[in-house]
Amino acid sequence: MPDFFRGRRLRRTPGIRELIRETEIRPQDLIQPYFVVETEDKNFAREVPSMPGQYQLSTSRLLDKIGQAVDKGLKSLILFGIPEHKDEVASQAYAENGIIQQAVRAIKDKYPRLVVITDVCLCEYTSHGHCGLIKEKYVQNDPTLKLLAKTALSHAKAGADMVAPSDMMDGRVQAIRTILDENGFFELPIMSYAVKYASSFYGPFRDAAQSAPQFGDRKSYQMDPANSVEAMREAQADVNEGADIIMVKPALPYLDIVRKIKDNFFVPVAAYQVSGEYSLIKAAAAKGWVDEKSIVLESLISIKRAGADLILSYFTEQVLEWL
Ligand code: PBG
Numbered sequence: 001m002p003d004f005f006r007g008r009r010l011r012r013t014p015g016i017r018e019l020i021r022e023t024e025i026r027p028q029d030l031i032q033p034y035f036v037v038e039t040e041d042k043n044f045a046r047e048v049p050s051m052p053g054q055y056q057l058s059t060s061r062l063l064d065k066i067g068q069a070v071d072k073g074l075k076s077l078i079l080f081g082i083p084e085h086k087d088e089v090a091s092q093a094y095a096e097n098g099i100i101q102q103a104v105r106a107i108k109d110k111y112p113r114l115v116v117i118t119d120v121c122l123c124e125y126t127s128h129g130h131c132g133l134i135k136e137k138y139v140q141n142d143p144t145l146k147l148l149a150k151t152a153l154s155h156a157k158a159g160a161d162m163v164a165p166s167d168m169m170d171g172r173v174q175a176i177r178t179i180l181d182e183n184g185f186f187e188l189p190i191m192s193y194a195v196k197y198a199s200s201f202y203g204p205f206r207d208a209a210q211s212a213p214q215f216g217d218r219k220s221y222q223m224d225p226a227n228s229v230e231a232m233r234e235a236q237a238d239v240n241e242g243a244d245i246i247m248v249k250p251a252l253p254y255l256d257i258v259r260k261i262k263d264n265f266f267v268p269v270a271a272y273q274v275s276g277e278y279s280l281i282k283a284a285a286a287k288g289w290v291d292e293k294s295i296v297l298e299s300l301i302s303i304k305r306a307g308a309d310l311i312l313s314y315f316t317e318q319v320l321e322w323l
Contacts, residue, residue, distance in 0.1 A: 001239055003179030005017060010037065012018075012305065013286035015096035015272065016305050017236065018282070022083065022305070023301050023304050023305045024304075025147045025300050025301060025304060025311075025319065025323065026323075027073040027074070027075060027320055027323060028050055028075045028076070029304065029309070029311055029315070030075075030076070030310075030311055030312075030313060030316040030319060030320070031076045031077060031078050031080070031115075031117065031270075031311065031312040031316065032055070032069060032074060032076075032312075032313070032314070032316035032317055033077070033080060033312060033313075034062055034077055034078070034079055034080070034312060035036075035048070035054070035055065035056045035057065035064070035080050035208050035209060036056075036057060036058070036059055036062050036079060036080070036081055036082070036099055036100070036101070036103045036158075036200035037056045037057060037058055037081075037082045037083060037218065038081070038082065038083050038084040038092075038098075038099035038102075039058050040085065041058060041250070041305075042058055042061075043058065043060075043061060044056070044059045044061060045057050045058070045059065045061045048208040049207065050203070050204035050207050050208075050275075050279050050313065051157070051204045051205075051207070051275055051278060051279055052286070053282065053318070054208060054278070054314055055091070056082060056208065058105050058216045059099075059102060059106050060106075062103060062107075063106060063107065063110055063270070063322070064252050066107060066108075066110075066111060066114070067111075067247065068317075069316075069317050069320065071232065072112055072317065072318065072320040072321055073323070074114070074317065074320060075114065075274075075321045076114065076115035076116075076117065077107075077114065077115070077116060077117065078117040078118070078119055078164060078312060079100055079103055079104065079107075079117070079118050079119065080117065080119050080124060080208075080209050081093075081098065081099040081100040081103065081124055081125075082099065082124060082209060083099050083125055084099075084200050086124075086125055086126060086127045087125075087127055087129070088126065088127055088133075088134070089124070089126075089147065089149075090122035090125035090126045090147060091125070092125045093099075093121075093122050093124075093125040093147065093151045094147060094150040094151040094153075094154045094318055095154070096154060096157075097123060097166060098154070098158045100118055100158070101154055101157075101158040102153060102158075102289045104116055104118060104155060104159050104160050104315075105158050105159055105160040107156075108159040113188060115162065116159070116160055116161050117160065117161065117162040117163070117164050117191065118152075118155040118160045118162075118163055118164065119154065119164050119166050120148055120151050120152045120163050120165040120166065120167070120176070121149070121162060121166045121167045121184065121251070122144065122147060122150075122151070122167060123167075123209075123211040123213070124209050124210065124211045127194075127214070128213065128214045128215065129206075129211055129212050129213040129214045129215050130214075130216075130218070131144075131166075131167040131168065131169070131218065131221060131276065132147075132167060132169055132221070133147070137215065137216065138195075138220070139169075139220060139221055139246060139250055140245070140253060141169050141171070141221075142171070144169050144172075145169060145171055145172055145175040146175070148165060148167055148169065148172050148175060149172075149175040149176050149178070149179040150179070151266055152165065152176040152179065152180065152190075153179050153180060153183055153185075156185045156188050157183075160188070161188075161189075162188065162189045162190070162191055162245075163176065163180075163188065163189075163190055163191070164190070164191040164193060164201055165190065165192055165193060166193040166196060166249075167193075167221070168193070168196050168218075168222050168231075169221065169222040169243055170237075171241070172206060172242040173190055173192050173194075173237075173238045173243045174241035174242065176190055177190060177241060177242035177257070184234075189242070189244040189245065190243050190244055191244065191245035191246075191247060191270060192238040192243035192245070192246060192290070193245060193247045193249055193251065193272070194234050194235045194237075194243060194246045194247060194248075195223065195231040195234050195235055195244050195247070195248045195254075195261065196241075196247070196249045197222060197223045197224070197225045197249065197250065197254065197256055198217065198218050198219045198221075198222035198223060198224065199222070199225065199249075199250050199274065199276070200276065201250045201253070201274045201275065201276030201277055202250075202274055202275060202276060203275065203276055203279075204275035204276055204278070205247075205274060205276075206208060208275065214265055216235070225254075225272070227310070228257055231248070231257045231260065231261070232260065232261075232264060235261050235264075235265055236265075239265055239267060243267070244268075244282055245266060245267060245269070245270050245310070246261055246267050246268075246269055247270040247271065247272060247312075248269065248270070248271050248308075249271070249272035249274060250272060250273070250274040250276070251271035251272055251273040251274070251277065251299075251303045251308070251311070252273065252299055252302065252303065253277075255302065255303065255306035256306075258271050258303065258306040258307045258308050259306045259307045261307065262306070262307025262308075263307070265281060265319055268309040269281065269309050269310070270308060270309065270310040270311070271306075271308035271310070271311055271312070272312040272313075273296065273299065273300070273303065273311060273312065273313040273314070273315070275314065277299070278314040278315065281296060281315075283296055293322060296315045296318070296319065297319070300313065300315070317319045
C-alpha cells in the first residue's frame with residue numbers, strides 16, 4: 001500500500017489539471033458596471049482617475065462602448081447614473097426622462113437581448129449624497145421607501161430587465177416588489193444588495209458616481225464589516241420580501257459570507273467585486289508588482305468557488321477578451 005497521498009498525480013499535465021478543474025468563469029456569469037452621465041456633450045467621456053480603464057460616458061458614447069463589449073461576448077450590465085441636477089429628494093432618480101431611464105431605453109432599443117440591470121439608489125441623485133431622505137442629519141427609512149419604489153418602477157417602465165436596490169433601507173425589497181406587481185411587472189426580478197457592508201472599498205466608486213456623502217457616513221444603514229450573523233438576517237429578510245437574487249458586497253474580503261449565503265438560501269448568489277478591489281489590483285499591476293491577468297482570473301475564480309453564481313466586476317470587459 002502507498003503510504004502517502006500523491007496529489008501531484010492529478011497536477012502532472014495541463015490536460016489532467018483541466019480534466020479535474022472544479023470551477024470555471026463563464027462570460028454569462030459576469031456583469032459589467034457602467035457609469036452614464038447626463039450631459040449636452042454627446043461625446044463626453046472621462047476616465048475615472050482612481051479607476052483606470054473605467055469611464056463616465058454620455059449615453060451615445062456608452063452605446064459605442066457596449067457595442068464593442070457585446071462583440072466580445074458581454075451578456076449583462078448594471079447601470080449607474082450621474083444626473084445633471086441633484087436635490088434633497090433625488091427627483092432625477094425617478095424622473096421619467098432621467099439619465100438612467102433614457103439610457104435604458106437607448107440600450108434596450110439597440111441591444112434587446114442584453115440583460116440590462118439598474119442600480120436602484122438615491123445617493124447619486126441627492127445633494128447630500130446619502131442613500132435616503134434626510135431629517136436632522138439622519139437618513140429616514142420609511143419615507144425613503146416610497147422614492148425607491150418609484151425609482152424602480154420608472155426603470156421597469158423604461159425597459160430594465162432587472163432592478164438592483166443598493167440603498168440598504170429596511171423594507172425596500174417589499175416596497176419595490178409591491179409597486180412592480182401593482183403595475184403588472186410581476187416577472188421583473190429583483191437582485192437585492194442584501195448584504196452590503198459599510199466598506200472602505202467603495203472609495204473609488206464615489207469618485208466615479210460622484211456620490212460621496214456630504215456629511216457623516218453610511219454606517220447607520222450599511223452593515224458593520226465585523227458581522228456575519230446579521231448578514232444571514234438581512235438575506236432572510238430580503239428573500240422573504242421577494243428578492244430573486246441575493247448579493248454580497250464587497251466580494252473578496254467577504255468570501256466567508258458568500259459561502260454562508262450559498263449554503264443557507266436556495267437563491268442565486270451574486271457577489272460584487274467593488275471599485276476598491278478593482279483599483280488595488282490596477283495600481284499594483286501598473287507598478288509591475290503583480291501580474292494583472294492572472295491575479296484578476298484568480299480573484300474571480302475564488303469568488304465563484306466561494307459560492308457566487310454571478311459576479312459584478314469592472315474587469316468584465318477585459319476578462320471577456322481573455323476567455
Ligand atoms: C450606491 C452604491 C455604491 C456602490 C454600488 N451602489 C456606493 C456606496 O454605497 O457608497 C459601490 C460600488 C463599488 O464600490 O464599486 N449606494
